[in-house]
Amino acid sequence: MGGECFNSILLKYCVLSISLFMLSYRVTIFILLFSYEKPPPGLIKENETKPEDCIPDVPGNESAREFLAHAPTKGLWMPLGKEVKVMQCWRCKRYGHRTGDKECPFFIKGNQKLEQFRVAHEDPMYDIIRETKRHEKEMRYVSL
Template sequence: MSDRKRARVKEERHRREHKRHKASKHELEKDKTHTKKLSQEVQKLKHVETFYEKPPPGLIKEHEDKPEDCIPAEPGNEEARSFLAHAPTRGLWMPLGKEVKVMQCWRCKRYGHRTGDKECPFFIKGNQKLEQFRVDPAASAAAPRHHLFLLRLGRLRLLLFLLGAPPQQEEEKEG
């Protein structure tokens, strides 16, 4: 064989091997894309099984908390517990304008009021100023102004007396 013929045969072998190599690369890429598609389909099926076929987590309640459970079931707390048991849980927070107090009194240890509320059996009666403040706090806000007015008026009278000015007749009628 001549050198030309050997070179031609060698070149043909090289072309055939190159074609085989290209074909195998192409087949590998096809296999990869096919496996990706299959894995995506499997993931979709798993998602359908886990998400759509099971009920949502909030639908099945294992233990439902009741509002009256925060107050212990002891004698004396029945009224507060029964009110919370029958109070509406949806819609208005303050049922029919009645105040719901989930707190314990420090004096009587009962639930539903605080120390100093009128509902407490140990509520101290007799201090009219304190009771008036609890009933109408705005009225007690006006009282110090009147007190300051009378105090200033007394100081002015004292100052006029010290200066030697004669007292006026209108002030004597008031005082």
């Protein structure tokens, strides 16, 4: 009688250990199937080229290398460290500011020829209105 109880406990233990083994086996297979082929980005730092590496590390170049080490690298930059805005003004056709910005040389006076061209292309009715005004003006002069 005591042996049967021991055998049932042993059988339960064996079944439990086999099921745990199968579970760990399944988890291992799942990890192997669905793991990254390569590590996630940012985990391993790649050797990035530094701006100061383009100047040889010899005595006399320390100041240039130090300047390039702390120079900005992201964005579009002018030589003196000022960031360039990639936008074009409609009035002066220069890059770095928009129409109406105070940086524009035509901010107050404007470029009338380009401004008329811009208005004509923005408003599809501009040409029709201009022609009707011209026609009315001609009719007034003819009637006098």
